[in-house]
Amino acid sequence: MDIKHLTYLLEIVKQLNFTKAAESLHLTQPTLSKMVRSLEDELGVTLFDRSGKYIKLTDAGIAAVQQIQVIVQAVQDLHTSLNDVSNLRTGSIRIGLPPVIGTIFFPHVVAAFQKAYPQIDFQIIEEGAKKVESRILEGNLDLGVVVAPVDTDEFEIMPYLEEELALILHESHPLAANPSVPLLELRREPFILFPNGFAVRKHIMQACSTVGFEPRVTYESAHWDLLAEMVAANTGISILPQAICCKINNPSVKTVRLTNPTIPWNLIIIWNKAKYQSYAMREFKRFITYSAKPSRTIPDSSSLI
Secondary structure, eight states: OOHHHHHHHHHHHHHTOHHHHHHHHTOOHHHHHHHHHHHHHHHTSOOEEOSSSSOEEOHHHHHHHHHHHHHHHHHHHHHHHHHHHHTTSSEEEEEEEOHHHHTTSOHHHHHHHHHHOTTEEEEEEEOOHHHHHHHHHHTSOSEEEEESOOOTTTEEEEEEEEEEEEEEEETTSTTTTOSEEEGGGGTTSEEEEOOTTOHHHHHHHHHHHHTTOOOEEEEEOSOHHHHHHHHHTTSOBEEEEHHHHTTOOOTTEEEEEEESSOOEEEEEEEEETTSOOOHHHHHHHHHHHHHTSTTSOOOOGGGTO
16 A cells, blocks of 8 residues: 555545546546556455446545545654654754763853754753763763763764863962962862762872872862852862863952863763764754854754764
8 A cells, every 4th residue: 555545545535536636646547547446456445436427435435535634644744753853843852961061061052052943852961970971871861071081982972172170279379379380289288179970070189199199188069169169268279170260250269270280171072872863963963063163154954964
């Protein structure tokens, strides 16, 4: 049973005349009549009463047409839905963000994308980096934004932001006026850090270990603004991503560059290598790439999907 033949049948029902229906469909009448007989043979019923001057539906034909209209409409709806998805009029994207990243993850990009594609829904889930990775592999998230590195055997990656961690300290601290501070100079300082499990803390602990000391952590918080307020209260020093340091408005807190070594903090966008990428997700990744570079013009998506 061909969907095209079903649409032909509906045209015959509309015209109640084989000749007019054939003209409307740009077919010959014998071709159309043959198609109807073939359909009647397949269904095992007679669809049209041809005994009078005008054809009319039989009882079986009326019942069949009711179902055929539903089938044809469903197929048309299917094509419409797929066309909407392929042209980015509908869809959904599930993004995983560790809490620190969630506070600075280009809200202007998400807002701009949703303005361009209002029918695409976003679900943003804050989880630790390892949970984000696990949920992507399980198929519960479409993509995530984490701190490099990750296992490139399992994930495709897209670099997003490359910067360093920076030192924040109270304005009265002896090191506050320095243009930069070697990491080893902080070995006797009280540290105020994110808790264990945060990628920022992991990078800090590893860097300190490479220069020969283990930080003395006196306070912990999962909230960067609370860390900054503790520094503003002169209870210790902290090390945060530069993007977060830029958000600190308290004049008592000074930001200084760390050296020897610098501590990289590179954000990457990751997704499952083995999972199909939806049109909406692929467009969003493209959008991120170009919106992160304002001087570029975003190209037509059809060339990239």
